[in-house]
Amino acid sequence: MNEGEVPQYYVENNHEAIISPQVFDWVQEEIKRRCEGRGRxxxxxxxxxxxxxxxxxxxxxxxxxxxxxxxxxxxxxNARVAQNQDDYDRNYNELVSRYEAVKTQYDKTCEAIQYRKARSRQMDNFIQEVREQxxxxxxxxxxxxxxxxxxxxxxxxxxxxxxxxxxxxxx
Structure with a gap:
């Protein structure tokens, strides 16, 4: 094993992949999807x-x-009981937390847009396969x-x- 004793080089496209890049990307997306915390x-x-x-x-x-x-x-x-200031503050803070969570989701959505563009190319391949079946x-x-x-x-x-x-x- 080379642990830095001699120079190491990274060579791209030197040999055929064991699995296609498309399959590799699909598996990586599936692993990410299962770890996203949707808990389902x-x-x-x-x-x-x-x-x-x-x-x-x-x-x-x-x-x-x-x-x-x-x-x-x-x-x-809620319709018949008046809220006190402590309850209001707690609810307000909860709404702020929800806002921050939605903002995080917005950022994820921006990432998802990029993902969807890549996925579109995969779907074009899928549509072609379906047409041939x-x-x-x-x-x-x-x-x-x-x-x-x-x-x-x-x-x-x-x-x-x-x-x-x-x-x-x-x-």
């Missing part, structure tokens, strides 16, 4: 971490406990897992599928 990655089934509530933003699982009773109680209490006649688990990011259920009549490229369609 699960590999239990092909439907895991794919279906989201349109009301609260929570992820559906094997058991779904969804109720707005607590929210309604808090709204009613035969019509899908039955459910394909591999295709589902590789293309669908999640499904949002707003109501029984309003279900939307969001693909990994950010495209959303109403089912």
């Amino acid at each position: 990655y699960s590999g239990v089934s092909i439907f895991s971490s794919k279906i989201k509530c349109g009301q609260c933003g929570g992820w559906y699982g094997a058991k779904v406990w969804h109720s707005t009773d607590k929210v309604q109680q808090l709204i009613a209490e 035969e019509l899908i006649k039955e459910f394909d688990a591999r295709l589902w897992g590789s293309r669908v990011d999640f499904i949002t259920v707003y109501s029984k009549d309003d279900i939307r599928v969001t693909f990994k490229d950010g495209t959303e369609i109403r089912a």
Whole structure:
């Protein structure tokens, strides 16, 4: 092993890659996505971490406990109870924290714009591949897992599928 005893050189494009740069980039994006802290990655089934509530933003699982009773109680209490200055200050500070979090998200969005530009090139390749394929006649688990990011259920009549490229369609 060379630990600085002799000069080292970095050579680009000297030999064919083991995996394509496109596959490498996709894997890096997937690793980053799973570590972003959305707290929703699960590999239990092909439907895991794919279906989201349109009301609260929570992820559906094997058991779904969804109720707005607590929210309604808090709204009613807030309407009839006067706030004191300490509560106001605490709420104000919370809003400032939320603002800072949104600003951080804005900065991430700016980064995402750059990501989307790169992703656009990948999607052009995907579209070309889809055009060359035969019509899908039955459910394909591999295709589902590789293309669908999640499904949002707003109501029984309003279900939307969001693909990994950010495209959303109403089912």
